[in-house]
Amino acid sequence: MAEHMNTPLPHWEKSGNVMWVSCRSCREWFPCAAELVSQNKIELVCPHCAACFKPADAADTMNP
Numbered sequence: 792m793a794e795h796m797n798t799p800l801p802h803w804e805k806s807g808n809v810m811w812v813s814c815r816s817c818r819e820w821f822p823c824a825a826e827l828v829s830q831n832k833i834e835l836v837c838p839h840c841a842a843c844f845k846p847a848d849a850a851d852t853m854n855p
């Protein structure tokens with residue numbers, strides 16, 4: 792039984808197409824793939840407080 796390191800590496804590091812999102816709960820900033828933010832289909836999970844919210848509900852967003 793092979794054991795794989797199945798770490799979900801974020802692709803934004805390579806693409807550089809990143810948007811910064813401010814958590815609606817704790818207002819901390821974290822990066823997210825810009826295409827995911829613009830689609831607004833997914834829920835973001837704040838790495839600081841684990842809050843889930845749609846990109847449209849983010850406290851703020853910015854392009855670096």
Ligand SMILES: [Zn+2]
Nearest residue numbers: 814817837840
């Ligand atoms: Zn948060």
